[in-house]
Amino acid sequence: MKKEFAMTGNVQAFLSGMEVVATPVKGRVGMGLVFGEPGTGKTEMAQKYAADNDHPYIRATDIMSRRSLLSRIVAELGEQPEYKADDLFNQAVDMLIDHPRTLIVDEVDYLCRGGMVEVLRDLNDITNAPVVMVGMHQLDQKLKRFRHLYDRFSAVVRFRPFDPDDIASIAEQICEAKISPDGIKFIHERGHGKFRRTILWFSRAEQLAKRNNLEEITALHLASVRNGGRGGRP
Amino acid sequence: MNLLQSVIACLPAEPGRQTGCLNDLARCSGHDRRQVLRVMDKLCREGYLEETGDNPEPPRYGEVGPPRRNPTWRVVRDPGTRPAATLPRKTSLRSKLWKLIRAKRRFTKGDLVAPSGASEATVDEYVRQLEKHGHVRRTGRDGAAVTYMLVNLKQIEPPRGLFGGGS
Numbered sequence: 548m549k550k551e552f553a554m555t556g557n558v559q560a561f562l563s564g565m566e567v568v569a570t571p572v573k574g575r576v577g578m579g580l581v582f583g584e585p586g587t588g589k590t591e592m593a594q595k596y597a598a599d600n601d602h603p604y605i606r607a608t609d610i611m612s613r614r615s616l617l618s619r620i621v622a623e624l625g626e627q628p629e630y631k632a633d634d635l636f637n638q639a640v641d642m643l644i645d646h647p648r649t650l651i652v653d654e655v656d657y658l659c660r661g662g663m664v665e666v667l668r669d670l671n672d673i674t675n676a677p678v679v680m681v682g683m684h685q686l687d688q689k690l691k692r693f694r695h696l697y698d699r700f701s702a703v704v705r706f707r708p709f710d711p712d713d714i715a716s717i718a719e720q721i722c723e724a725k726i727s728p729d730g731i732k733f734i735h736e737r738g739h740g741k742f743r744r745t746i747l748w749f750s751r752a753e754q755l756a757k758r759n760n761l762e763e764i765t766a767l768h769l770a771s772v773r774n775g776g777r778g779g780r781p
Numbered sequence: 782m783n784l785l786q787s788v789i790a791c792l793p794a795e796p797g798r799q800t801g802c803l804n805d806l807a808r809c810s811g812h813d814r815r816q817v818l819r820v821m822d823k824l825c826r827e828g829y830l831e832e833t834g835d836n837p838e839p840p841r842y843g844e845v846g847p848p849r850r851n852p853t854w855r856v857v858r859d860p861g862t863r864p865a866a867t868l869p870r871k872t873s874l875r876s877k878l879w880k881l882i883r884a885k886r887r888f889t890k891g892d893l894v895a896p897s898g899a900s901e902a903t904v905d906e907y908v909r910q911l912e913k914h915g916h917v918r919r920t921g922r923d924g925a926a927v928t929y930m931l932v933n934l935k936q937i938e939p940p941r942g943l944f945g946g947g948s
Contacts, residue, residue, distance in 0.1 A: 595897075674816070
């Protein structure tokens with residue numbers, strides 16, 4: 548497998564969404580929402596974007612409280628967190644006013660309980676720093692309960708499962724084995740358009756091509772792997 | 782121009798001069814009153830301004846609640862001389878790798894190559910040095926690849942001195 552970051556339609560939508568979020572409208576910078584099916588590459592993309600642009604990346608957890616969320620934000624912004632929640636909030640506000648950076652918060656679903664997401668809205672409201680929320684496939688429904696928050700999303704990006712064309716394009720970019728159109732269709736069916744599963748099938752195709760000196764991998768070859776190498780119909 | 786810069790641009794430079802009221806500053810900077818008030822509070826705390834008075838606005842027709850604050854300030858020191866707190870941009874390859882490691886916490890070397898854009902050799906050497914200095918440790922295998930785990934979750938800054946120098 549080539550160690551490259553594949554440019555998929557989802558990745559392009561994410562990048563254009565981030566541009567929209569960072570562009571102020573009447574002086575106000577909005578918020579971004581990224582959600583989609585599991586295994587479609589949201590977290591990978593968010594981590595890459597944060598690392599490339601030196602933005603703080605925070606992964607929310609199930610046991611997180613308002614104080615621990617603020618503490619993580621302050622730590623990621625580069626200061627020693629204070630103890631009290633109020634001091635932490637002021638610390639985060641001061642730092643974001645000084646250096647407005649995009650806050651990327653992953654697994655925001657965990658923050659919907661008890662309205663912890665409102666902390667993020669407050670930070671965006673007061674400091675004008677962009678906030679990007681990343682979460683699971685029903686996150687938009689969950690956030691619609693918070694109408695004041697949902698209104699502030701200037702970009703909503705949905706990560707969709709790949710269609711066969713996407714898979715063919717990714718295969719060209721990162722797979723070292725040539726896969727026939729029926730092979731692509733097979734991978735699409737078996738992988739359900741998920742990035743993680745698609746990569747697994749690419750890796751199987753590469754192994755098959757290498758071991759058997761095959762120029763092109765077809766659906767039949769891939770089906771034999773599925774059956775433990777015993778052959779069989781796709 | 783960010784929030785802080787656009788508010789500072791609306792303030793007079795000479796010490797002793799009065800600034801406009803909060804509403805004027807919000808209009809001048811093009812930002813929300815609440816955001817401008819936060820910036821002014823910050824500048825007061827840092828000793829650049831001093832609040833001199835408040836001329837609160839009564840609630841508009843149909844609104845409830847206390848009158849809105851509308852303070853004015855006096856310049857103590859020129860806010861334009863405030864040193865721009867420059868945070869060094871950490872876009873070096875090693876800091877990018879460190880950031881990815883912190884985000885993932887448990888990783889293989891292969892997980893870092895594609896998103897960072899670094900070569901396998903660079904990732905290999907960096908992870909080896911991190912392991913040698915006790916910042917990451919091996920936790921097992923994922924197929925053929927060795928998995929590592931970040932040891933100290935509270936370390937935000939990339940470790941220094943891994944390669945003998947200051948980086």
